[in-house]
Every structure is written in structure tokens, then in C-alpha cells.
Amino acid sequence: MVNRQIKEKIIRLSGELTALRRKFHSEPELSWEEFKTTAFVCQYLDELGISYKKTEPTGVIAEIKGGKPGKTVALRGDMDALSVEELNKDLPYASKEEGKMHACGHDAHTAMLLIAAKALNDIKGDLPGNVRLIFQPAEEVGRGAKAMVEQGAMTGVDNVFGIHIWSQMPTDKVACTPGPQFASADIFNIHFKGQGGHGAMPQDCIDAAVIASSFVMNVQSIVSRTIDPQACAVVTVGRMDVGTRFNIIAENAKIEGTVRCFDPAVQDHVETQISHYAKQVAATYGGTAEVEYIRGTQAVINGEFSAKLVQQVAVESFGEEVLYDEKPTMGGEDFSFFLDEAPGSFALVGSGNPEKNTEWAHHHGKFNIDEAALVTGAELYAQYAWAYLHEEN
Known part of the structure; x- marks a missing residue:
């Protein structure tokens, strides 16, 4: 089910993954203002030779075309920051923008999706289908996903998968159960x-x-x-x-x-x-x-097939102990607009570690993540895409 090359590639890229996350964290941009982040994502995709189109006013839709015919699976990562003053002033990668901060983990999501794309692109010849990459703006105002859908993000997509870093869960744990999530x-x-x-x-x-x-x-x-x-x-x-x-x-x-x-x-x-x-x-x-x-x-409701596939991939990638029973949250997530267009699921990847002071609530000025969780998230993105395309073909 899982691909060994993906795992080894992402482990080798762990340093780059952390550096990307820190870059995004230090340069936060608010909803609909993610111009520098969009430009960087485009440059990164150019270097990989992955085709894409920019969306308006910000955001990127890209696609890795597999070497064999098949379905299309979409992976989504959001990019926007919040109007929150960073209180972790001692961090070497603290926000450079007064009153702006990645206080919810979207910096991690963007970095993880880029590295997942890099790993998948290396083995695209073996992919029986295509991987759509959605770098989404404006999740924090609940409007970005809908705008991306209107601009073609889900056209031709058969299944969609998203991840959220979650400080309320222990580092590296994965939660994805059928039914309500957000x-x-x-x-x-x-x-x-x-x-x-x-x-x-x-x-x-x-x-x-x-x-x-x-x-x-x-x-x-x-x-x-x-x-x-x-x-x-x-x-x-x-x-x-x-x-x-x-x-x-x-x-x-x-x-x-x-x-x-x-x-x-x-x-x-x-x-x-x-x-x-x-x-x-x-x-x-x-x-x-x-x-x-x-x-x-709308509510984010995980499809049974997709959620169980996430669980299977997580266990095969990281071991049985990785699965975590996290209750549904009353928080909101505009990933629901993607699920209106295709079946899929939305997983939580734990990043809470008391030894690293990363258990602060999302949207708090001291929010931070245990960067050990980045590799878990990046691999989960990539392995899910690989597994879905092979499961369905």
C-alpha cells in the first residue's frame, strides 16, 4: 500500500521541509494577501517542472500528471496567517510582520504539501492517475476554498484529502475517522x-x-x-x-x-x-x-472509504500506535467546500509536545508546532495520494 521511495525521499528532505515551514512562519500574509507565498510556491513548482495556474487574487492549482491513466486525487494545503501578534519573540523564525502570525499551522501545511509534491513528482511515472495540488488562500475567513472551486480546483477530481496540524494532539499522532470532523x-x-x-x-x-x-x-x-x-x-x-x-x-x-x-x-x-x-x-x-x-x-464530514484509507496508510507508514481517537471539534473549516465536489476526508496530525511548549491553542500568540510532525504530515499527504490511485485502479 505505501511506497518506500516516498518515505525515504521525505525523510531525506526533512531539513528542507523545516526550513520551508520556518520561512513561511517568519513571513506571514493575511487572507487574500498571500502574494509572496503564492509567488514562492510557483517558483518552487517551476523548479520541479510541475504545471500550475495561479488563481485570483492569490493561490495556486497545480497538477502532477502520472505516467499511467487513472483517476485524479486532490491534496489541499492552506496558506494564510492571522491578525495575531506573535508572542514567541525569542524564536529565530518569529514573525517579521507586526500584528500578523501563523497562529494556526498553515505555514506547516504549505511546506508539507510542497515536499509531498516533490516526493510524488520523483515517481510520477509510476502513478496510475494524477495528483492535483491545491495551495489555498483565505481559509481563515472561510472563503478561499469556495473561490478555488469556482476557479477550477476540483474540476475532474475524484477524491480530495486535506490535513490540519493539531496542537491538542500529541506529536505525530493521526486522527481521521468517518463522519463529522469540523x-x-x-x-x-x-x-x-x-x-x-x-x-x-x-x-x-x-x-x-x-x-x-x-x-x-x-x-x-x-x-x-x-x-x-x-x-x-x-x-x-x-x-x-x-x-x-x-x-x-x-x-x-x-x-x-x-x-x-x-x-x-x-x-x-x-x-x-x-x-x-x-x-x-x-x-x-x-x-x-x-x-x-x-x-x-458547512460541516466537514469525512467519507467512510477515504477516512479508513487514511487510517490504513497511517498504520502502514508509521505503525498501529499512530492512530488517535480525537473527538470532532466545533471549530470551522472551509475544506467542506471541496467535499461538496468530491468524496474525501480531512485528517489531523498532532503537534502538541509539552517539552517543546507546543500545546498552546490555535490562534494564540504563543502557538507553535513541534516540527517533528512535519515529516508525518508530508508523508501522509503523499502516501495517501499514492494509495488512493492504486486502490482505485
């Missing part, structure tokens, strides 16, 4: 409107602060009292903007939040309930509510 991630914005006035004369006013507070304090009943307890959902209000001055009763209150779940029916239900609840709460106090509900990414 939740859908929606956004809601609500504008409550009352009637402002003097803080000393509440009888003449409709207090938007009270309306908004009532909504926030009681909105969890949507989850606790209207959803099957065996299902799951998260409703979080993350921001409130209320009033203008200490002695003025607020006329306007704005809140922003997110909804996470795995079941599309639950997603539809929560959207309906939030709108209904906001308007009813506002009406109770004599105010009004305008609700904007924005569908973000």
Missing part, C-alpha cells in the same frame, strides 16, 4: 432598536441595552430546550456594542455571534429560532430587531 460555522448580526433618552427618565424610553441583555442571557434556551439533546449545537455571542454615554439610555444595541453544529437540519432550525427569538424579545420591551444570518462553512 462543524459548520455561521455568523449572526442583530441590531436591536429601542428609543433613547435621558438616563434619569427611563419611563420615556425603550432601553436597547435591556433588550440585548435579555437576548444574550436567554438565547441558550434555543439549544437547551428546542434541540434534541442527542444532537449538538453551540450558540456564542462574541461581541456587543451598546449605547453612547453613561447617562443616555441606549437607542441601539448591536451584537455579533456564531453558530456551530454538524447537522444541516439543526443548522436550519437554529437560524430560524435566532431570528424568531430576537424579534420576540425586542417586541416584549417595545423595540424591534433586524437579524442578519450569514451561512459560513
Whole structure:
């Protein structure tokens, strides 16, 4: 199932792999601004002789054409960083950009996919099919994958595979089980409107602060009292903007939040309930509510065949002990847009190591990875592509 040449090649390239990751880490670029990263990926592919096309405004779609006819498997790696200040100032490869940081591991994903491409390109004559390489921008805003699909990333693809470095798992462990992996991630914005006035004369006013507070304090009943307890959902209000001055009763209150779940029916239900609840709460106090509900990414649901193939490849590559039972996360991932186009799966590769201080949460200013996990990720990318093409032909 696994290819010995791939394993040996990636081990030999481990130093280059680490150097690539550190380069990307020190030069972070935000969503839709990955111009230097895109240019570097193109240059690297040019040196390998791998054909590609740039996508707009950033991103790269490349393809390794096998020496034999067959299907096409896609490998995806995202490239964008976050608006987070790096707190690991002592690292020799710390971010050079103030207020920008690879705080989620996308630097590792890009580096791993490049090295996987290099290993696969060496044996392309033995590939019964093609390997599509998707270097994706703007995952952090949940829009990059959809844009890549619209620009042809999944045209002709039979199966798609992605990886995320995961600091909550021990280094080198691999998790990929059939079923839900990441939740859908929606956004809601609500504008409550009352009637402002003097803080000393509440009888003449409709207090938007009270309306908004009532909504926030009681909105969890949507989850606790209207959803099957065996299902799951998260409703979080993350921001409130209320009033203008200490002695003025607020006329306007704005809140922003997110909804996470795995079941599309639950997603539809929560959207309906939030709108209904906001308007009813506002009406109770004599105010009004305008609700904007924005569908973000859908849930990432691993296909059974693909997830089990990942497990098989991981065991054959790294041993039975590599498999890890990681529970589904309510975090969001726009890899779901690729799964709308073809079956596939999304794996987690552990990088948490207390001895190296790499157990910080994703999106934290001290986030870092145990670079020993890079070889695992790069090989998993390449071995999965090899295994899928040979499994299907």
C-alpha cells in the first residue's frame, strides 16, 4: 500500500521541509494577501517542472500528471496567517510582520504539501492517475476554498484529502475517522432598536441595552430546550456594542455571534429560532430587531472509504500506535467546500509536545508546532495520494 521511495525521499528532505515551514512562519500574509507565498510556491513548482495556474487574487492549482491513466486525487494545503501578534519573540523564525502570525499551522501545511509534491513528482511515472495540488488562500475567513472551486480546483477530481496540524494532539499522532470532523460555522448580526433618552427618565424610553441583555442571557434556551439533546449545537455571542454615554439610555444595541453544529437540519432550525427569538424579545420591551444570518462553512464530514484509507496508510507508514481517537471539534473549516465536489476526508496530525511548549491553542500568540510532525504530515499527504490511485485502479 505505501511506497518506500516516498518515505525515504521525505525523510531525506526533512531539513528542507523545516526550513520551508520556518520561512513561511517568519513571513506571514493575511487572507487574500498571500502574494509572496503564492509567488514562492510557483517558483518552487517551476523548479520541479510541475504545471500550475495561479488563481485570483492569490493561490495556486497545480497538477502532477502520472505516467499511467487513472483517476485524479486532490491534496489541499492552506496558506494564510492571522491578525495575531506573535508572542514567541525569542524564536529565530518569529514573525517579521507586526500584528500578523501563523497562529494556526498553515505555514506547516504549505511546506508539507510542497515536499509531498516533490516526493510524488520523483515517481510520477509510476502513478496510475494524477495528483492535483491545491495551495489555498483565505481559509481563515472561510472563503478561499469556495473561490478555488469556482476557479477550477476540483474540476475532474475524484477524491480530495486535506490535513490540519493539531496542537491538542500529541506529536505525530493521526486522527481521521468517518463522519463529522469540523462543524459548520455561521455568523449572526442583530441590531436591536429601542428609543433613547435621558438616563434619569427611563419611563420615556425603550432601553436597547435591556433588550440585548435579555437576548444574550436567554438565547441558550434555543439549544437547551428546542434541540434534541442527542444532537449538538453551540450558540456564542462574541461581541456587543451598546449605547453612547453613561447617562443616555441606549437607542441601539448591536451584537455579533456564531453558530456551530454538524447537522444541516439543526443548522436550519437554529437560524430560524435566532431570528424568531430576537424579534420576540425586542417586541416584549417595545423595540424591534433586524437579524442578519450569514451561512459560513458547512460541516466537514469525512467519507467512510477515504477516512479508513487514511487510517490504513497511517498504520502502514508509521505503525498501529499512530492512530488517535480525537473527538470532532466545533471549530470551522472551509475544506467542506471541496467535499461538496468530491468524496474525501480531512485528517489531523498532532503537534502538541509539552517539552517543546507546543500545546498552546490555535490562534494564540504563543502557538507553535513541534516540527517533528512535519515529516508525518508530508508523508501522509503523499502516501495517501499514492494509495488512493492504486486502490482505485
